[in-house]
Amino acid sequence: MATSPRNVERLPHDRSSLLYSTDEGGGPSGMLLDSIDRWTGAMLADDVANDRIEGGFIVGRVISKQSGVVAGRFAVNRMMERCFQSCIASWSVEEGQMVSEGDLILSIEGPSEGVLRCERVMLNIIGRMSGIATETSEWLSSSQGFPVACTRKTEWGLLDKWAVHVGGGLTHRLNREDALMIKENDLAVLETEVPDESSVVAIAVNKVDFDKEASFCTVEVSDTKQAIEAAKAWSECQNRRSGKERIVLLLDNMGPSRCSEAAMELNREGLRDWCILEGSGGIEREALGEWVTQSEVDLVSTSAVNMGVAPLDISMIVGGE
Numbered sequence: 086m087a088t089s090p091r092n093v094e095r096l097p098h099d100r101s102s103l104l105y106s107t108d109e110g111g112g113p114s115g116m117l118l119d120s121i122d123r124w125t126g127a128m129l130a131d132d133v134a135n136d137r138i139e140g141g142f143i144v145g146r147v148i149s150k151q152s153g154v155v156a157g158r159f160a161v162n163r164m165m166e167r168c169f170q171s172c173i174a175s176w177s178v179e180e181g182q183m184v185s186e187g188d189l190i191l192s193i194e195g196p197s198e199g200v201l202r203c204e205r206v207m208l209n210i211i212g213r214m215s216g217i218a219t220e221t222s223e224w225l226s227s228s229q230g231f232p233v234a235c236t237r238k239t240e241w242g243l244l245d246k247w248a249v250h251v252g253g254g255l256t257h258r259l260n261r262e263d264a265l266m267i268k269e270n271d272l273a274v275l276e277t278e279v280p281d282e283s284s285v286v287a288i289a290v291n292k293v294d295f296d297k298e299a300s301f302c303t304v305e306v307s308d309t310k311q312a313i314e315a316a317k318a319w320s321e322c323q324n325r326r327s328g329k330e331r332i333v334l335l336l337d338n339m340g341p342s343r344c345s346e347a348a349m350e351l352n353r354e355g356l357r358d359w360c361i362l363e364g365s366g367g368i369e370r371e372a373l374g375e376w377v378t379q380s381e382v383d384l385v386s387t388s389a390v391n392m393g394v395a396p397l398d399i400s401m402i403v404g405g406e
Contacts, residue, residue: 096361096384097301097333098234098255100263104247113159116259120243125164128206136169140197143403145204147191147211149184150398153219156180156251157211160244161191164206171199181218181251190399204401212396213241214248219397221252221390228373232384235391236365237261245391254390264301265293269337272305286311290318295326303333303363309347312336316356323359331361338366341380348381 104117113121129135149155158180165174172195178184190211193200224233234255239245246256258264267289275285286304293302304315312334319332336344344364351357364382368389376385 096232096255097264098232098257098363098384098386099250100246100256100259101250103259103263104243104250104256113163117159117243117247118163121160121163122167124241124244125160125168125206125210128209129164129168132205134168134202134206136171137198137202138171138196139199142194143197143200144192144194145200145401145403146189147193147208147399147401149188149190150186150400152183152185153215153397154222154252155182155184155190155211155215155397156218156248157214157244159247160210160214161207164210165193165203169195169199169203171195172203193401200403208399208401209396210244212399213394214244214251215397215399216394217245217248217391218252220394221249221254224370224373224387224390225253227370228377228385231373231377233373233390234363234384234386236386236388238388238392240392249391252390255384255386257386258301258303264303265298266303266305266335268305269307284314284318286314287318290315290332291322293322295322295328295330299323299328299330301333302330303335305335305337307337307339309343309350312347312360313350313354313356316351316360317354320356320359331359333361333363335363335365335386336382339364340367341372341375344380344382 104114106112106114155178158176161174165172172193174191174193176191177189184190232255234257235249236257243259246259250256272285272289275289279285279288306312306315315332315334336347348362351360362382363384363386364376364380365386368385368387
């Protein structure tokens with residue numbers, strides 16, 4: 086299974102272990118299966134697609150019409166097991182495997198009505214998830230392995246997150262309950278509750294439940310001053326409890342040069358080792374080289390790897406060799 090090739094072991098942004106269980110041989114977790122059921126159930130309902138044991142026996146072959154990374158096996162298998170038991174899917178590729186134009190992805194056999202009724206949703210799942218995995222892999226190629234995470238902006242929830250992981254990216258937090266993230270609007274709400282001269286960033290950090298949330302806590306900051314305030318408050322809290330976890334500072338819309346300035350100032354203040362620096366906001370794949378070499382961040386995050394991504398071009402052909 087694909088993972089980001091650099092720094093995953095020291096970044097909390099890889100939540101793939103919550104989506105894939107290694108117990109009893111491994112497989113999608115209950116969380117991911119529940120998400121698959123919700124999304125596929127809605128798509129099948131909209132398409133009025135259900136199993137029909139009618140018509141002659143046929144074989145449909147799903148072919149890739151372009152190169153890319155395949156994702157979606159778990160989702161398709163789950164849908165077939167629950168909703169199209171008259172059909173059997175036989176995969177020719179593994180999850181995360183690269184395919185070229187003309188390659189066979191899978192064959193599906195069964196009564197003609199059953200095969201044809203599952204076709205559209207099946208192709209939508211494989212196409213979209215493979216498109217995300219392919220786009221993510223291209224970002225990782227452009228970054229030369231420097232970690233790239235998606236954000237919580239998704240179109241298909243955890244299916245997007247899994248596809249990003251398959252492509253080599255980091256999932257970031259999976260939902261609002263997965264990890265604490267103190268964003269601009271959280272700070273704006275807090276500003277109404279504290280004196281004008283107080284640092285709302287420091288107050289927000291001091292409100293963190295470190296025993297529960299220190300392993301993955303993100304604070305969104307927009308300038309070096311806020312970064313210093315957050316890191317200083319975090320280090321003081323951690324020193325009091327003898328904690329070692331680092332705070333994630335999401336440097337929002339600061340660009341490589343301002344992120345580098347923030348990193349250097351954190352170094353001067355002796356706070357850099359307490360931080361994981363995440364560059365985010367307006368990041369383009371063409372500018373990844375600048376982020377990698379000049380920004381001094383530990384990773385970048387973007388919704389571009391999964392939002393508005395073109396699906397992998399695939400089609401199903403009935404019959405033939």
